[in-house]
Amino acid sequence: MASELDTIVAPATPLGRGALAIVRIDGPRSADILEKLSAVSPDARLATLAQLSLDGEPLDECIAIRYAAPHSFTGNDLVELTLHGSPLLVERVIAAIVECGARLAEPGEFTERAVLNGKLDLVQAESIADLINSRTALQARLSLGNLQGVLSRRAAAVRESLLHVISRLEAALDFSEEGYEFITRDDARREIEHAIADVEALAETYRRGRATTSGLTAVILGRPNAGKSTLLNRLVGSDRAIVTPIPGTTRDIVRETIEIGGLPVTIADTAGLRTSGDVVEEIGVARAREAAASADIILYLVDASAGLTVEDELASYPDAIVIYTKTDLALAPQGALGISVKAENGIDELLNRLDAIVRDEFAAAAGSLVNERQRQAVLGGKEALATALVALDAGLDEPVILVDLYRASTSLGLLTGAITQEHVFAEIFSKFCIGK
Numbered sequence: 490m491a492s493e494l495d496t497i498v499a500p501a502t503p504l505g506r507g508a509l510a511i512v513r514i515d516g517p518r519s520a521d522i523l524e525k526l527s528a529v530s531p532d533a534r535l536a537t538l539a540q541l542s543l544d545g546e547p548l549d550e551c552i553a554i555r556y557a558a559p560h561s562f563t564g565n566d567l568v569e570l571t572l573h574g575s576p577l578l579v580e581r582v583i584a585a586i587v588e589c590g591a592r593l594a595e596p597g598e599f600t601e602r603a604v605l606n607g608k609l610d611l612v613q614a615e616s617i618a619d620l621i622n623s624r625t626a627l628q629a630r631l632s633l634g635n636l637q638g639v640l641s642r643r644a645a646a647v648r649e650s651l652l653h654v655i656s657r658l659e660a661a662l663d664f665s666e667e668g669y670e671f672i673t674r675d676d677a678r679r680e681i682e683h684a685i686a687d688v689e690a691l692a693e694t695y696r697r698g699r700a701t702t703s704g705l706t707a708v709i710l711g712r713p714n715a716g717k718s719t720l721l722n723r724l725v726g727s728d729r730a731i732v733t734p735i736p737g738t739t740r741d742i743v744r745e746t747i748e749i750g751g752l753p754v755t756i757a758d759t760a761g762l763r764t765s766g767d768v769v770e771e772i773g774v775a776r777a778r779e780a781a782a783s784a785d786i787i788l789y790l791v792d793a794s795a796g797l798t799v800e801d802e803l804a805s806y807p808d809a810i811v812i813y814t815k816t817d818l819a820l821a822p823q824g825a826l827g828i829s830v831k832a833e834n835g836i837d838e839l840l841n842r843l844d845a846i847v848r849d850e851f852a853a854a855a856g857s858l859v860n861e862r863q864r865q866a867v868l869g870g871k872e873a874l875a876t877a878l879v880a881l882d883a884g885l886d887e888p889v890i891l892v893d894l895y896r897a898s899t900s901l902g903l904l905t906g907a908i909t910q911e912h913v914f915a916e917i918f919s920k921f922c923i924g925k
């Protein structure tokens with residue numbers, strides 16, 4: 490006999506004082522446990538008032554909702570208790586539930602059960618974690634779209650067309666002696682090429698998808714005294730970095746995150762670029778260059794009253810947005826972006842410009858890949874398809890080509906979990922917190 494699934498329990502809301510707190514019980518004994526604690530056995534999906542107590546000791550008055558398998562988040566029998574929002578009550582109720590035979594849930598175990606029961610695929614499960622972690626509306630929109638299956642459907646469509654080629658090649662193999670032709674090599678070639686194009690387009694969504702879920706980094710560069718720290722302070726709206734008229738004020742990188750174009754952008758203020766001979770400052774300059782190497786956006790500041798000089802390292806940063814500062818003292822060159830924090834000039838134009846860059850170059854729509862696991866699955870598919878194409882062009886037999894096509898299909902299947910691997914599960918769900 491297969492062993493019965495454990496019944497698990499965890500708080501579903503953060504521990505703290507509030508109006509309400511939710512405790513979730515999942516598994517075959519959930520309804521029995523509710524009945525034991527409250528003498529209530531509510532109809533499925535009917536919010537029911539329940540007095541919880543154990544061994545005559547009152548615990549809380551709550552609203553209980555029972556979900557009957559398979560119509561619940563996890564697909565199992567599930568009970569949700571909405572308690573009064575006190576950490577003490579939550580703790581006592583959970584202890585009582587454990588006493589009745591449930592065990593504490595592992596991180597992500599509710600979502601993992603939903604995946605195992607086919608309620609969600611892996612991409613959707615990952616989207617729940619991303620949705621909960623989103624800090625801007627744009628991030629939330631991407632995660633919600635993927636939770637609703639936009640990326641999963643896109644991946645499934647590619648895999649289905651691939652399975653279609655596979656099945657016709659298999660049929661061709663089975664019936665080759667009868668002289669039937671299920672798919673010509675030309676057709677197979679066209680379809681594989683088509684699949685490669687689809688997979689490449691999918692892989693390309695990763696750049697924006699990653700930027701949208703993780704947020705962006707921007708770095709402010711320029712010679713000493715260009716006004717970098719002043720601009721950072723203006724953008725974050727507080728005196729975050731030290732500003733002085735002495736060149737070489739900033740050494741360590743100062744970072745702050747603000748929202749631009751619907752995404753969180755972490756802006757780094759850096760040490761002014763110059764060769765100073767001062768050991769500490771040299772380290773700061775090295776860190777500034779390092780930060781620039783990995784930044785999504787570079788703002789290169791030039792003091793308009795000093796102008797561009799040979800010491801400006803602009804040539805090393807061809808994608809940098811050049812901003813002339815202190816335009817209250819001197820004009821920026823014709824057509825260049827100029828700001829004066831002192832006179833509050835040009836700041837709105839700069840913000841609009843940054844806003845447009847973030848939206849045009851980094852914002853992702855639903856259906857984008859958002860993490861390395863997803864990207865690897867798609868790249869694996871692409872590599873196998875390319876190998877299949879080479880085998881086809883080399884005139885190799887169907888069985889050889891099929892091996893690569895199956896490999897491609899498996900790799901794409903890993904994306905949504907249509908094909909599963911134990912360690913992938915552990916990896917994904919351990920990143921969740923308890924109760925999800």
Ligand SMILES: Nc1nc2c(ncn2[C@@H]2O[C@H](COP(=O)(O)OP(=O)(O)OP(=O)(O)O)[C@@H](O)[C@H]2O)c(=O)[nH]1
Nearest residue numbers: 713714715716717718719734737738739761830831
């Ligand atoms: N007139 C005027 N002065 C400014 C403006 N922005 C910055 N400054 C002044 O320029 C000097 C240098 O400013 P910072 O922001 O410290 O310059 P920085 O680029 O961070 O300098 P380092 O950290 O030394 O590399 C300070 O005295 C600021 O008050 C501006 O828009 N107008």
Ligand SMILES: [Mg+2]
Nearest residue numbers: 717718738739
């Ligand atoms: Mg500074």
